[in-house]
Amino acid sequence: MHAAADGGLARIRVPGGRLTASQLRGLADAAAVHGTGVIELTSRANVQVRGLGEGDGFAARMAEAGLLPSSTHERIRNVLASPLTGCDAEGILDVGPLVSELDRRLCARPGLAGLPGRFLFALDDGRGDVAWLGPDAGMLPTGPEEAALVLAGADSGLRVPVTSAVTALLAAAEAFLAELAARGVHAWRIGELPGGAEPVAARVRATLETGGAGPVRLRPPAERVRTPPPAVAGGPVGAVRQPGGRVALGVAVPLGRLTPAQAELLAGLASADGVRLTPWRGVVLPGLARVDLPRAVARLTEAGLVTDPDSPWIGVTACTGRPGCAKSLADVQADAARATVPAGDGAAGTPGTVAPRAADRPRTGTLPVHWAGCDRRCGRPRGRVADVVATGDGYRVNLNGRSLNCTDIEETTAAVTAARGGS
Ligand code: SF4
Known part of the structure; x- marks a missing residue:
């Protein structure tokens, strides 16, 4: 909780932007009871609630909803993931399971509690939508078996087996802390280190090679993935076909502010796959039945949410x-x-x-x-x-x-x- 001009401000980390319908409902209810009611979506696919008073009623509600799994590591659970992963054929693999694995292993390492709260992880499924949003440590699959390690928002040249991608991300976080200690300097992000990401990449490579993480290769600069221009503003908006008569519906949220009624509506429409918050301050509803799409779009539009990619709110x-x-x-x-x-x-x-x-x-x-x-x-x-x-x-x-x-x-x-x- 931070003190802001309009009262207490709580930021809740949502790794991969993934919430169950009941977590979103619990969040909306707690925001309405303890704060202003508005849920602000952030560019890290986290959420903020404002206007909170004294006491820990709000935090207790978040813990009950399973949104505060670690009191020691809460600030560092900043994990982006491709919002449409597993829904369509654009990605190389479904990074959903890797989000859970990264969060679990991150929270299990006491030493990483000292990571700065600005440190950002990204799990890109190969479509290149979150790898280039400036993560300190990210993975970008280059094929079904291998991933590029992204450090400080650029391809480090390291190639690791996909099965060791989470190990590589954790090694990068630990290498960053080791570099800070070795140099006796302070920095919030890998990109702020003297010498940039190179010394971190060298430490990661040494850790993986001695730790049995599988073949690790270093690509020369000419063969690295070049950083493309930023993704289109607004993130996924509109319907994307999934197999089995399902669709994933991308919803833009004007100015990233969800009212309690809008959050309740999204929770009510969500399938068993829940909701996914996006780094573009929007929401994806995966797994909707295709036959229910027109009614869902009508209700979301009526509530002031946006499913039209040409809306003036986009961007x-x-x-x-x-x-x-x-x-x-x-x-x-x-x-x-x-x-x-x-x-x-x-x-x-x-x-x-x-x-x-x-x-x-x-x-x-x-x-x-x-x-x-x-x-x-x-x-x-x-x-x-x-x-x-x-x-x-x-x-x-x-x-x-x-x-x-x-x-x-x-x-x-x-x-x-x-x-x-x-x-
Ligand atoms: S940019 Fe906006 S939020 Fe940031 S300090 Fe200025 S007024 Fe405040």
């Missing part, structure tokens, strides 16, 4: 802003909502409201846009993004080094639309 992010952050110069979330779905366009302009049908609205453009209450721009996605930063007198819209000062929301909306390539 819109915002920092906490007022009232949650004392540094903020504006209520950026409310302003971002007003600019994305302006009043008079058939919606009230607040997160969770329904955008007009694609055919009925002007084009808003597709470039990601990030709204921030100050120049720190917390939560800004990687890659090419239009920045909208509060100035105290309005907003400054930045793109490619050019900026425009806007004094009211209409002017800001027009500048954002132009920056995103809309009309």
Whole structure:
């Protein structure tokens, strides 16, 4: 729990973004009873709840729901996984079982409790969606039997058997701590180490070769996987066919804020496969019966959630802003909502409201846009993004080094639309 301007703030780690329906229900209920009720989705596929009072009622509810399995390792259970893994043919393997294995073995190593809370793991199933989100230690299968070890967001050149991938990730975390101790320095991330990821890779290789982890190879720089541009904004949105008459439905959550009613609806629609939170602050519902899809889409849309990949909400992010952050110069979330779905366009302009049908609205453009209450721009996605930063007198819209000062929301909306390539 941290102290924020609007009360206690709790962050709950959700390895791989995986929740059962009953865990999501328990989270929504506890957030409504103890906090503001809103569940904020983070870019690490974790969740945050704000406005919590004194006492440990909320933590006790999370423990009851099985969401606090380790009091010593809670802060370091930051694990991304491909949200559609096991659902379609895009991935090379289903990394779901590896998420559980990594979490279990991570929590079983007392020495790793000292890992900085910013350290990030990623289990990519081969489609390349989470390997390039800047993990400290990640795996990217290059075939059914072998995986590339990603360190500090880039291919380290090490190739390990898929069966030893979790061992390699844990070895990377331990190698990072060993490097910090050996050099007597402090760093939050592998990329901040003097010498970068190279010394960590050398330690991992030595550990795996002496530990019987199977054949470990080092690819020369020319043969390493090049870091591609960031994935398309918004993550999976819409239906993806699964075998056996099933579908996985990607749902975008406006500004990553789930109301209690929306969380309850998602829990009610979820199959036995549960829900998967995504690093793009959305949700995937795997295993839905194909015949139930139209009704599910209608109910989600009515509740203000987004299943249309062309929605103006796709690619819109915002920092906490007022009232949650004392540094903020504006209520950026409310302003971002007003600019994305302006009043008079058939919606009230607040997160969770329904955008007009694609055919009925002007084009808003597709470039990601990030709204921030100050120049720190917390939560800004990687890659090419239009920045909208509060100035105290309005907003400054930045793109490619050019900026425009806007004094009211209409002017800001027009500048954002132009920056995103809309009309
Ligand atoms: S960008 Fe500024 S206003 Fe927004 S959350 Fe960060 S510190 Fe607060």
